[in-house]
Amino acid sequence: xxxxxxxxxxxxxxxxxxxxxxxxxxxxxxxxxxxxxxxxxxxxxxxxxxxxxxxxxxxxxxxxxxxxxxxxxxxxxxxxxxxxxxxxxxxxxxxxxxxxxxxxxxxxxxxxxxxxxxxxxxxxxxxxxxxxxxxxxxxxxxxxxxxxxxxxxxxxxxxxxxxxxxxxxxxxxxxxxxxxxxxxxxxxxxxxxxxxxxxxxxxxxxxxxxxxxxxxxxxxxxxxxxxxxxxxxxxxxxxxxxxxxxxxxxxxxxxxxxxxxxxxxxxxxxxxxxxxxxxxxxxxxxxxxxxxxxxxxxxxxxxxxxxxxxxxxxxxxxxxxxxxxxxxxxxxxxxxxxxxxxxxxxxxxxxxxxxxxxxxxxxxxxxxxxxxxxxxxxxxxxxxxxxxxxxxxxxxxxxxxxxxxxxxxxxxxxxxxxxxxxxxxxxxxxxxxxxxxxxxxxxxxxxxx
Amino acid sequence: xxxxxxxxxxxxxxxxxxxxxxxxxxxxxxxxxxxxxxxxxxxxxxxxxxxxxxxxxxxxxxxxxxxxxxxxxxxxxxxxxxxxxxxxxxxxxxxxxxxxxxxxxxxxxxxxxxxxxxxxxxxxxxxxxxxxxxxxxxxxxxxxxxxxxxxxxxxxxxxxxxxxxxxxxxxxxxxxxxxxxxxxxxxxxxxxxxxxxxxxxxxxxxxxxxxxxxxxxxxxxxxxxxxxxxxxxxxxxxxxxxxxxxxxxxxxxxxxxxxxxxxxxxxxxxxxxxxxxxxxxxxxxxxxxxxxxxxxxxxxxxxxxxxxxxxxxxxxxxxxxxxxxxxxxxxxxxxxxxxxxxxxxxxxxxxxxxxxxxxxxxxxxxxxxxxxxxxxxxxxxxxxxxxxxxxxxxxxxxxxxxxxxxxxxxxxxxxxxxxxxxxxxxxxxxxxxxxxxxxxxxxxxxxxx
Numbered sequence: 001x002x003x004x005x006x007x008x009x010x011x012x013x014x015x016x017x018x019x020x021x022x023x024x025x026x027x028x029x030x031x032x033x034x035x036x037x038x039x040x041x042x043x044x045x046x047x048x049x050x051x052x053x054x055x056x057x058x059x060x061x062x063x064x065x066x067x068x069x070x071x072x073x074x075x076x077x078x079x080x081x082x083x084x085x086x087x088x089x090x091x092x093x094x095x096x097x098x099x100x101x102x103x104x105x106x107x108x109x110x111x112x113x114x115x116x117x118x119x120x121x122x123x124x125x126x127x128x129x130x131x132x133x134x135x136x137x138x139x140x141x142x143x144x145x146x147x148x149x150x151x152x153x154x155x156x157x158x159x160x161x162x163x164x165x166x167x168x169x170x171x172x173x174x175x176x177x178x179x180x181x182x183x184x185x186x187x188x189x190x191x192x193x194x195x196x197x198x199x200x201x202x203x204x205x206x207x208x209x210x211x212x213x214x215x216x217x218x219x220x221x222x223x224x225x226x227x228x229x230x231x232x233x234x235x236x237x238x239x240x241x242x243x244x245x246x247x248x249x250x251x252x253x254x255x256x257x258x259x260x261x262x263x264x265x266x267x268x269x270x271x272x273x274x275x276x277x278x279x280x281x282x283x284x285x286x287x288x289x290x291x292x293x294x295x296x297x298x299x300x301x302x303x304x305x306x307x308x309x310x311x312x313x314x315x316x317x318x319x320x321x322x323x324x325x326x327x328x329x330x331x332x333x334x335x336x337x338x339x340x341x342x343x344x345x346x347x348x349x350x351x352x353x354x355x356x357x358x359x360x361x362x363x364x365x366x367x368x369x370x371x372x373x374x375x376x377x378x379x380x381x382x383x384x385x386x387x388x389x390x391x392x393x394x395x396x397x398x399x400x401x402x403x404x405x406x407x408x409x410x411x412x413x414x415x416x417x418x419x420x421x422x423x424x425x426x427x428x429x430x431x432x433x434x435x436x437x438x439x440x441x442x443x444x445x446x447x448x449x
Numbered sequence: 450x451x452x453x454x455x456x457x458x459x460x461x462x463x464x465x466x467x468x469x470x471x472x473x474x475x476x477x478x479x480x481x482x483x484x485x486x487x488x489x490x491x492x493x494x495x496x497x498x499x500x501x502x503x504x505x506x507x508x509x510x511x512x513x514x515x516x517x518x519x520x521x522x523x524x525x526x527x528x529x530x531x532x533x534x535x536x537x538x539x540x541x542x543x544x545x546x547x548x549x550x551x552x553x554x555x556x557x558x559x560x561x562x563x564x565x566x567x568x569x570x571x572x573x574x575x576x577x578x579x580x581x582x583x584x585x586x587x588x589x590x591x592x593x594x595x596x597x598x599x600x601x602x603x604x605x606x607x608x609x610x611x612x613x614x615x616x617x618x619x620x621x622x623x624x625x626x627x628x629x630x631x632x633x634x635x636x637x638x639x640x641x642x643x644x645x646x647x648x649x650x651x652x653x654x655x656x657x658x659x660x661x662x663x664x665x666x667x668x669x670x671x672x673x674x675x676x677x678x679x680x681x682x683x684x685x686x687x688x689x690x691x692x693x694x695x696x697x698x699x700x701x702x703x704x705x706x707x708x709x710x711x712x713x714x715x716x717x718x719x720x721x722x723x724x725x726x727x728x729x730x731x732x733x734x735x736x737x738x739x740x741x742x743x744x745x746x747x748x749x750x751x752x753x754x755x756x757x758x759x760x761x762x763x764x765x766x767x768x769x770x771x772x773x774x775x776x777x778x779x780x781x782x783x784x785x786x787x788x789x790x791x792x793x794x795x796x797x798x799x800x801x802x803x804x805x806x807x808x809x810x811x812x813x814x815x816x817x818x819x820x821x822x823x824x825x826x827x828x829x830x831x832x833x834x835x836x837x838x839x840x841x842x843x844x845x846x847x848x849x850x851x852x853x854x855x856x857x858x859x860x861x862x863x864x865x866x867x868x869x870x871x872x873x874x875x876x877x878x879x880x881x882x883x884x885x886x887x888x889x890x891x892x893x894x895x896x897x898x
Contacts, residue, residue, distance in 0.1 A: 025784050027779070028779060028780050028781075028782075028784070031777065031779050031780030032780045032781070034780075035773075035777055035780050035781075039773065043546070046546060046547065046550060049524060049527070049550070050550060050553075052524075053520065053524055053553070053554075056520050056523075057517075057520055057557070059516075060513065060516035060517060060520060063512065063513070063516060064509065064512070064513040064516070067508075067509035067512060067513070068506075068509060071502065071505050071506055071509060074505075075498060075501075075502055078498070096729070097492070097495060097728075097729065097732055098495065100732070100736055101495060101498070101499060104499075104502075104736075104739075105502075108506070114857070116856075117854075117856035117857045118856075120856035121853065121854065121856045121857075124856070125850075125852075125853045128879075132883060136890075139887075139890075140890070140894075143894050147894070147897075164787060168790065171792065172792050175792040175795060176792075179793075240803075240804065240805065240806070243797075243801050243803065243806060244806055246795070246797060246800075246801070247800045247801065247802075247806065247810070249789075250789060250798075250799065250800050251800065253787050253789055256787055257786040257787055260783065260784060260786065261783055261786070264781070264782075264783035264784070265783060268781060269770070270897070272770050272773075272774075273766075273770070274894060274897060276766050276769075276770065277842070277890065277893070277894075278842060278843070278846045278886075278890075279546075279766070280545070280546065280764045280765070280766040280769075281843065281846045281847060282846050283546055283549070283764065284761055284764045285846065285847060287549055287553075287757070287761045288761060289850070289853045289854070290553075290757075291754055291757055291758055291761065292853075292854060293853075293854060293856075293857070294750075294754055295754055296854065296857050298747065298750045298751055298754060301743075301747045301750075302747055302751075305740055305743055305744055305747060308736070308739075308740055309740055312733055312736045312737060312740065315729045315732065315733045316729070317722075317725050317728070317729040320725075320729075321718070321721050321722070321725065324484075324488065324721075325717075325721075328480065328484055330476070330477060330480050331477050331480030331481045331483075331484050332477075332481070332484075332713070332717060333477075333713075334709065334710055334713035334714060335474050335477065335709060335713070337706040337709065337710070338613060338702050338705055338706055340698075340699060340702055341617065343620065343621050343624040343625075346624060346695070348692075348695060349699075350699065351695075351696045351699050351700065352692050352695070352696065353696075354692065355689065356689065357689070357692060357693060357696065361696070393726070393727060394727070394730060397727045397730045397731050397734065398730060398734060401574075401738070403574075404570065404574045404738045404741070404742075405566075405570065405738070405741060405742055405745065407565075407566035407567075407569035407570045407573070407742075408563070408566045408570075408742070408745050430577075434581060438588075441585075441588075441589070441726065441727075444726070445589075445592050445596075445723060445726075448596075448719070448723055
């Protein structure tokens, strides 16, 4: 409440001094009209801002869409032009890393289309709808103001304060008349009492039924009786008039109060409803369309990321190796083995250990066997080392890199200094991991060869 | 298989003519080395392309982020500067449409931060990792090629074809010797048979045990015996040599075949594994970081859209109306009602219907009652019309607009002509709906006032 203390005092006085109340009511009515105006204005400003926002966001989305399109087109064209791709297209047997790469390009192309669609929906449908709503707000505000003015005029035409004041004045006048008439009646009664003195009980017993009194006294008595009668009827008459005026006053009071309360409690609310008519509904619908469009693009992104995740999950070194070997039989197909060519009619086709040859072969076999045993032992040892080295290499390669997504933390926290510090730490850790990895790799290859 | 028919024929011949096989093997080995080279090259090309892609995408994301930031900053600054906002900030009692608007701006600001973070992660972490992987591929390719060369050299040093040919030739030579020796032995046996004629049984019975024969016959007999003996031992000797040569030939054959198959089946695969070492793992890790970053931005978008949806769901015309009325008590607080002011000592404060006043009041009451009845009836009718009109207005305002999201369909379907047609149809439908809406609104307000 913005009222000062003076205004509060005046408001309180206005309960008993109607013209002041009327002043406040007419001030409030002016406020109401201005309120509608300013509400309509701020709504139109909001709609204008949102439309402006959408127009500019459409430009940003369009630019983004174009950037993504150029990006994916650049690399797709390169792929289409490459000999490698043409080979793969035929057998659809892409190596898994290439498949990841193509899936990423596909997702980028789809994102370009989606953001282009957003741009189109903003500038096309949504901005148009917002312009319509703004027109609606303006029209409804004008109509509501007209209706409000009309209602206020009707209310002021009733001139409630004046009528109330008239009724009160007339009640007061009649009430004073009535009180005067009563006073005069009482005065007459008192005089009559004085005169009758001790015969009070007799007189009062039956004032009109004493035909045996003396004439002067009887004349005076009749005069007093007539006066009393006259004053009594005057009093009754003015009492009735006063009651009627009081009734009028009370009914007018209630009428004025009901008219005011009707206006404030019902009409003003109805007017505001009329002003509001459909605003939230229409705005909500535009915003829901905005949401639906953004959600589509967002869901499409999610879907694209799922496809990329599928391609990454399907990274398959063994499969790629065998596909590569199958695709290059000239290099990787083992040559046909040498055949045994028996000399004309020689029916023996296997090693024979007859007579003196036997001992020679047995000793050769034993020599080979013992060499094989020692080599197998050595190989087992080497294999163990190889396995362990490979595992630590894999561990190094798959080690968590918590700093990789720091940029996201950075944009939420305000401590940018701290993040820079951890960034340097991250780089050191990375360099250390990398040196480690190369050492392990060298060792692995040395053992392997 | 790229082999021509001639090559196929040669390959088949190579099974029996080792030098041709050796030619094919050395061609294949050259192919293998070239294969490693070209695989390393295409992997490095892929890594280079992906890194290039990420650098350019980082620019696109950065630009998008800046666009969104400028956009949200422009409108946020306008809001901060507005008087309205400062009023609302105090009581935190935003009208629900403004709340929607602020939530949209917040989401835009968050999206700007998220895409900025993407850009940072691409150019920082991911590109660096890709450069590392490319270095790894180069180093491993070099080491694998060295190892491959070494293995091939060792294999060729064995000179399998030459050794095989030598062994075969020596087997053939000894076999011919053996056959000759056998032929000579059989010839001697045949001569011996002719000479002994009918005494064949006697002679054959015990050629060395006849001490009673004549001298010239005995001398001739001893000669034949010696020749036979000599040829027999020569035959046995050459047979043994032949068997030994055959054994050598067979063993060399198996050695050559095993060496070849070992190289092709085990060593080549091991070499390729060595060349592959960690490539899929490291690439997968980079791609998973890419995915994690994009998924974060995507999830943040989803979250922002949920917040906007919450704000749209909370659009509340009645709440806004009462908040607005509470915030403007000077305009909307009903004035204090007029009080009854009894005149000095008048204790009556309600309408009295005594005597003649009663009839008058009763007739007045009856008149008002009958007017009220007729007005109530009329109002009920008007209310019904109002309700129905309001409902159809709401129906018009909330009618589905299937064409709103056409832009998304458009980017998936190829029939752009059809979509243009439905676009024009959509505009007509929109204009019709809009005319309908305004008619209904006018009728509603006419009935209402």
